[in-house]
Amino acid sequence: MSYLFAHPLHVAALGAAHLALVATALAAALAIALPLGLVLARREHASNLVLGVLGAIYTIPSLALLAVLVELIGLGSAPIFVALVAYAQFVLVRNVIAGVRGVDPAQRDAALGMGMSAVQRTWRVIVPQALPVVVGGVRVAAVAMVALATLGGYVGAGGLGSLIFIGFTIHHTDEIVAGSVAACALAIAIDGSLRLLERLVRVN
């Protein structure tokens, strides 16, 4: 813990880099998962297939996936970024599908019958009502990504993980603890803010 108090700015800088990595990966993951989920929500067979594949990816040990990605892409933030985006898909896509399918069929029917185009119905009715479930998925994914991103420290991506792994290498438990505590705090903060967001977008 004393490292944390002795080098607060350094840890904060690493924390900021960690957060930036998670945030950009989350944004990229959503950019894929949202349209994918919207399309799959209407297709029973395709969604089962895709979720099966994403679930399989999710069970690949993260270090193994990371090693393969480093071979392909190199060291730094790139391989961990890809790994984060890949792992997040399972939770995000599943929640988008659940959120969309959870929309009241009567409201879907009314929307169409009243003269909304498919696009209007998607954005004016389906998305606002699927939002709480989607945000819930984002919350779960984000917290998992904070933990996963610590592996980035192993491949030169910086962030709080680098503090943990250097601490490991030079036999300094202080650094390990500092990195872990900071990562924990970051995860809790993200979880808290997204819970707040979840409550804000709640429909009733």
Added chain:
Amino acid sequence: MSGAAIHLSGVRATYSNSTRPAIDAIDLDVQPGEFIALVGPSGCGKSTLLRTINRLVPIEAGRIEFDGTDIAGLDPVAMRRTIGYAIQAVGLFAHMDVAANVGVVPSLLGWDRAAIDARVDEMLELARLDPRQYRHRRPHELSGGEAQRVGVARALAARPRALLMDEPFGALDAIVRRELQHELHDIVRGAGTTTLFVTHDVNESLLLADRIAVMNAGRIEQCATPLEVLADPANEHVRDLFADDAAVAKLRERAKHG
């Protein structure tokens, strides 16, 4: 503005997961401002017929005309905005308040804010809901009857030439249902809106309709005034539908005796 004329000839529609048509050989001539009730047992195709008119169900044979124009040539989205649509589950948008719900179609049509607000108040009053109390309520805060009133207000907000209703009062208790039936009758009479009304409650049809289209197994058995349907049923299906009811029997007697 008077209601539209709706004309169906030779209409057939089949659902993709079935080989038998849901409706077949449908001929129906609805005059402007007429109130037609569609009745029949479950699965007879009455909802399907209703939904072919606003193209929620595609037809595979025949022709549907809306005010003389074949609807196949019209943009379905634009057309639906000129037809009111109210369903049993109401389908009020849970994330919008009552005012936003009622104003949906005017907003889709691009009315300006002031016009929408005025119309919303007007429709809520027409539906016997005090605008000041109800404007900002959320759908989950409404009772069944209140929700359906909002549903009707929403369906009529953009001054549609026709109104399609699919068992709108089916889920309500008898007292509320009776109130809404009378009010609906007055509203659409006053506006001259052509109305097609699906119901499984034959009493309701007798009360509201100018003509009743009795359906069975995807076909219209008879389309006639309440009196004619009672006094002169086309076949046993029609007769049996209106059979078990003391009040109906009385009506039938009255009809017979002039």
Added chain:
Amino acid sequence: MTISRARALALLASLPIATACTARNAIAVGSKNFTESIVIAEIYAQALERAGLPVERRLNLGSTQIALAAMARGDIDLYPEYTGTALIDVLHHAPIRDARASYDYVRDEFKRRYDLVWLTPSPMNDSQGLATTAAIAARYHLRTLSQLALAAPRLRLATIPEFISRPDGLPGLQRVYGGFRFKSVHVYDIALKYQALLTGNADVATAFTTDGAIVVDRLVVLEDDKHLWPAYNVAPVVRAATLAREPRIARVLDEISPRINDERARMMNAAVESRDRDPADVAADFLKGAA
């Protein structure tokens, strides 16, 4: 979304890209994943910074292979490497006894094959070795590697992944000394290699002769009596392209390297690993002229 909000978002999104671009002008100093490599890399990094050059650190990357791959890809511009490791493990050459000859050969081949430049080496010799506790050395009469070769079947080895496969690792020992069939061989992460020995889970551990633990834990390093291991002098290895872009790197580091000797290396390692000092602070002290 208003235009100003969209513009703000675009700016925000471009920040990581912008920082990545500016960072590429910085010299990326890498290190392998053990304390000494990190400390020496810090020394190089701080020396360059003091000369006014922009530096980015990418320490603790991994093994020799990973570091070289990073160099090839341009993920790092320079890192500390050892002549012996380069000779045997990378170039797959037989050991060269003479330290100077070994360095010359390595320098020429790395330039020729990989377009990497070896700067002035340090006198520090971080040779590979095998270490054991004083107690075990006494019990089995172990002073040289020849003796250990025969005693191995009764002993458990704790080692690191590299040691099992590199030609100057276990295979080299078996070839030069014969024997060296340990009762068991367990692989640990490089940071844990002494822990097994010190907790009694192993009898012999792979060592590096400038490890701080040797001094602190009073370990016995067995004598390489048949001279399997050549010199392992550390030197900065730099990408030729980077050096061409920034020749000051050579001037700065050539001035530093001669000052890194065995004594200083061991003490810096001990300071970090046993006295909990920050590698950056230890490197700074070195550069200031203190021990």
